[in-house]
Amino acid sequence: MVREPLGEEAAAELSRMFKALSDPIRLRLLSLIASHEGGEACVCDLIGPFGVSQPTISHHLKVLREAGLVGSERRGTWVYYWVLPEALAKLSALLEIPAVSAKAPA
Amino acid sequence: MVREPLGEEAAAELSRMFKALSDPIRLRLLSLIASHEGGEACVCDLIGPFGVSQPTISHHLKVLREAGLVGSERRGTWVYYWVLPEALAKLSALLEIPAVSAKAPA
DNA sequence: GACTTGTTTCGACGTCTGTCGATACAGTCG
DNA sequence: CGACTGTATCGACAGACGTCGAAACAAGTC
Structure with missing residues (x-):
């Protein structure tokens, strides 16, 4: 982000994730999924x-799934997300x- | 995020930034501001x-300013952001x- | 097959967001 | 002061978003 300005396409993809x-x-x-036992959680x-x-x-x-942030799978009755x-x-x-290129915090 | 579920207030503040x-x-x-010479850019x-x-x-x-992501200051005619x-x-x-707690990527 | 539980999709609603042109404000220069 | 440049605010509009209840789909059980 600091080394060179973000391109139009890259910005579009990243903004979708954000x-x-x-x-x-x-x-x-x-956070609930990530912190769940085994790294995955049922709906x-x-x-x-x-x-x-x-x-x-x-x-x-x-929305999280379509942004590519989580995966999901049905296992029998339940659907799990990770x-x-x-x-x-x-x-x-x-x-x-990088601390070098940033202006010192106020 | 992984160690414990995000609290309601923390999630609200972070979501504003995201x-x-x-x-x-x-x-x-x-990115343009961050990569600009001197770490700051004029509007x-x-x-x-x-x-x-x-x-x-x-x-x-x-929006970036109110989210706390950038600072700004007027210097003479121009306004600078960093x-x-x-x-x-x-x-x-x-x-x-942490790689440990995450499910291995597909 | 019929019923039950878990999950997703659909349709609708009010609110928020990105965009614009017009306008107001701030500072500089004659 | 008056004109001019740089920046922010205002008001309006179309489209996107979060939410719900209702309904559809999936899988297990009787």
């Missing part, structure tokens, strides 16, 4: 903690600012 | 590269997934 993270419920969902584990309806949770999970670490690593690396 | 990054033009603005350097009007750029800069590295570092750290 958009998926721009909702508090989706952030908490991601049924995710509908409790939030004050929204189950279809809304399903919608948010779809975080795709490569995607998060990509975003994390983008936001790393 | 929302600021969820627009391709804002991402490119941020007049930023209105050229995009196919949108000057008020729109000004609006996007305001990246606040602490904010980006905070987001970057959040997205770092």
Whole structure:
């Protein structure tokens, strides 16, 4: 991000990922999935903690999935979700600012 | 993010920052500012590269500023913007997934 | 097959967001 | 002061987004 200006296409793809993270419920969902035992969670584990309806949770999970941040699989009755670490690593690396090139914080 | 589920307040604050990054033009603005000589850029350097009007750029800069991602200062005729590295570092750290706890990538 | 539980999709609604042109504000120069 | 340049704000509009209840789909059980 610091070395050279982001190209139009790269910015478009990255902004789609950040958009998926721009909702508090989706952030908490991601965190809940990532911190869940085994690194994955069933949808049924995710509908409790939030004050929204189950279809809304399903919608948010779809957004995370289409952004490439999580993977999902049906195993019998339940659907499981897990975080795709490569995607998060990509975003994390983008936001790393070499201390040298940044103006000193106020 | 992996160690424990994000709290409601933390998620709200972080989602505001990610929302600021969820627009391709804002991402490119941020990158343009960060990669600019001296780590800061005048607004007049930023209105050229995009196919949108000057008020729109000004609006996007305001969003970045209110999200705490950039600082700004008027110096004479021009207004300068620079990246606040602490904010980006905070987001970057959040997205770092310890390889151990993540499910292996497909 | 019929019933039950878990999950997704659909359709609708109000709200938020990105964009613009017009306008206001800030500072510089005659 | 008056004109001019750089930047921010305002008001309006179309489109996207988060949410819900209802309904559809999937898989297991009787």
